[in-house]
Amino acid sequence: MIDLRSDTVTRPTEAMRAVMARADVGDDVYGEDPTVSELEETVAGLFGKEAALFTPTGTMANLLAVRSLVAPGQEVLCESSAHIARAELGAHGAFFGVTMRTWTGVRGGIDMPAIQAMFAPDVSPFFVATKAISIENTHNFGGGTVLPLEDIDAVGQLIDEHDIGLHVDGARIWNAHVASGVPLADYGRRSGVLSVCLSKGLGAPVGSLVRGSREMVAEARVWRKRLGGGMRQVGVLAAAGLYALEHHLNRLAEDHDHARLLAEACGTDPSGVDTNIVVVDVPDPAAVVEAARAEGVLVSALGPRAVRLVTHLDVSRAQTDQAAVVLAKAVSVVGD
Numbered sequence: 001m002i003d004l005r006s007d008t009v010t011r012p013t014e015a016m017r018a019v020m021a022r023a024d025v026g027d028d029v030y031g032e033d034p035t036v037s038e039l040e041e042t043v044a045g046l047f048g049k050e051a052a053l054f055t056p057t058g059t060m061a062n063l064l065a066v067r068s069l070v071a072p073g074q075e076v077l078c079e080s081s082a083h084i085a086r087a088e089l090g091a092h093g094a095f096f097g098v099t100m101r102t103w104t105g106v107r108g109g110i111d112m113p114a115i116q117a118m119f120a121p122d123v124s125p126f127f128v129a130t131k132a133i134s135i136e137n138t139h140n141f142g143g144g145t146v147l148p149l150e151d152i153d154a155v156g157q158l159i160d161e162h163d164i165g166l167h168v169d170g171a172r173i174w175n176a177h178v179a180s181g182v183p184l185a186d187y188g189r190r191s192g193v194l195s196v197c198l199s200k201g202l203g204a205p206v207g208s209l210v211r212g213s214r215e216m217v218a219e220a221r222v223w224r225k226r227l228g229g230g231m232r233q234v235g236v237l238a239a240a241g242l243y244a245l246e247h248h249l250n251r252l253a254e255d256h257d258h259a260r261l262l263a264e265a266c267g268t269d270p271s272g273v274d275t276n277i278v279v280v281d282v283p284d285p286a287a288v289v290e291a292a293r294a295e296g297v298l299v300s301a302l303g304p305r306a307v308r309l310v311t312h313l314d315v316s317r318a319q320t321d322q323a324a325v326v327l328a329k330a331v332s333v334v335g336d
């Protein structure tokens, strides 16, 4: 099977497994795992910020990030198909009493007039107070969209003027960096509290980080433990992350090329594909998923009118070519 459902389906390479096997470890709840500390310092350094905390999942990183900015009964504004709004199962409300209002951006993008219309940082006691804005870069359900720097800066300006928080869900910020050429430190400078994932395009089996000020991260460490996310000898996992950062970052460009190739095969404009995610509009997504599966290609339905294809480390150029043939047929037959 050629699995294009998500970039989370990758398996650790032999070289990554070898590094994991010999990782130096200790009890990370005691702060004694040297490999975890190295990973946290490395990621904080990449984004030019004080500290970072290793978490088991991107969802937990996002939870700790938003919690640090928004108290119970207050709100975060985000895009309507943001991962924090659509795919974290209401965790921000369920655990931390956070409420959300959303704007709907083109391909998950930033819509400043809509944000300004909703923005309510210090209204009377009759309304929920806006305490943070959350943006997603790249935007998963928007189709791997890279947010333009000028849009991020516009949000940053609003945040600064009103002294509220900015959260960036950067699960795939690595793809944004490789596609746009914007240095990670530049994204970091504009990020406020940032969450990143190692288990998506970078190909590590597990792991995310939340990056912020020393104070924010110290508090997040306590909340991570409270949520049951205190981990012990997880240097074996951090080692996979360090390996991924060193060896799998720049190769993301290949995934982006493969994604454009697949888009073209499916009759979708490849110039609208920023990174490794392709959204193809089809009248009957379930039928396309089934037709592709029958020919050895896995894709996922994205809502009632589209399928999603995601390229990654475990899909070679030859497999991309093979998938392109299968998908071209599946899309056209089902579309007829």
Ligand SMILES: Cc1ncc(COP(=O)(O)O)c(C=O)c1O
Residues within 6 Å of the ligand: 056, 057, 058, 059, 060, 062, 083, 084, 136, 138, 139, 140, 169, 171, 172, 197, 199, 208
């Ligand atoms: C944009 C984005 N943020 C956060 C997450 C959550 O990551 P995890 O599945 O590790 O909880 C995902 C997962 O796919 C994602 O796409």
